[in-house]
Amino acid sequence: MISEQPIDMSELLAAAANNQSGAVVVFAGVVRADENDGRRVVLIHYDCYHLMASREMDNLVDEIQTASGVHSIRAVHRVGDVAAGEISLGVVVTAGHREAAYEASRKVVDEIKHRVPIWKKEVYDDGSFKWL
Amino acid sequence: MKITVLYFAQLKEAFGSDRDLLDVPAGATVDDVVASLRDRTEWSAVSSLPLRYAVNERIVDAGTKLGDGDRLALLTPISGG
Numbered sequence: 001m002i003s004e005q006p007i008d009m010s011e012l013l014a015a016a017a018n019n020q021s022g023a024v025v026v027f028a029g030v031v032r033a034d035e036n037d038g039r040r041v042v043l044i045h046y047d048c049y050h051l052m053a054s055r056e057m058d059n060l061v062d063e064i065q066t067a068s069g070v071h072s073i074r075a076v077h078r079v080g081d082v083a084a085g086e087i088s089l090g091v092v093v094t095a096g097h098r099e100a101a102y103e104a105s106r107k108v109v110d111e112i113k114h115r116v117p118i119w120k121k122e123v124y125d126d127g128s129f130k131w132l
Numbered sequence: 133m134k135i136t137v138l139y140f141a142q143l144k145e146a147f148g149s150d151r152d153l154l155d156v157p158a159g160a161t162v163d164d165v166v167a168s169l170r171d172r173t174e175w176s177a178v179s180s181l182p183l184r185y186a187v188n189e190r191i192v193d194a195g196t197k198l199g200d201g202d203r204l205a206l207l208t209p210i211s212g213g
Contacts, residue, residue: 049140115210119210
């Protein structure tokens with residue numbers, strides 16, 4: 001799922017709640033206030049090809065859920081301006097056991113970075129910016 | 133035939149727009165369209181960026197023939213997460 005709204009991890013977690021999954025892995029990717037060449041990151045602007053990104057997110061979640069056998073995967077990528085300290089990517093995986101949940105969570109994040117057409121631009125405290 | 137070319141990130145900024153509606157000859161390929169864009173002065177700002185292409189949200193190669201109404205997206209290296 002692609003969203004322009006802040007990601008509420010407790011909402012994602014609540015949506016995944018059930019009494020069959022012995023493991024729930026929660027991952028939140030957060031914008032870091034990195035310093036580059038004396039400039040500090042204040043926000044990341046995420047641009048996105050919505051139609052394709054939504055499709056790719058759905059496809060990769062389906063593929064990983066089928067291949068891994070985990071119970072559920074919920075993944076949300078925020079787009080637009082995301083301030084340092086805010087969440088840009090939220091993933092919640094439920095599974096019978098922790099190994100499968102950890103592995104599926106890691107794979108979801110890796111595949112999003114490789115497949116989903118989203119671009120980020122670091123915006124610095126001096127007003128300059130850089131596409132990554 | 134008419135196609136829509138979609139721009140994102142650096143390309144959107146360089147062209148000052150997220151899309152162009154182009155009239156191209158029947159049988160035109162992705163490469164033909166990209167070659168015509170390279171003639172624009174704005175292209176110099178993004179000429180060093182590697183590109184991939186998607187037609188109607190599916191990744192294709194540069195030799196792919198376009199059809200009327202297609203959406204051709206020019207994709208610079210992605211960086212989500």
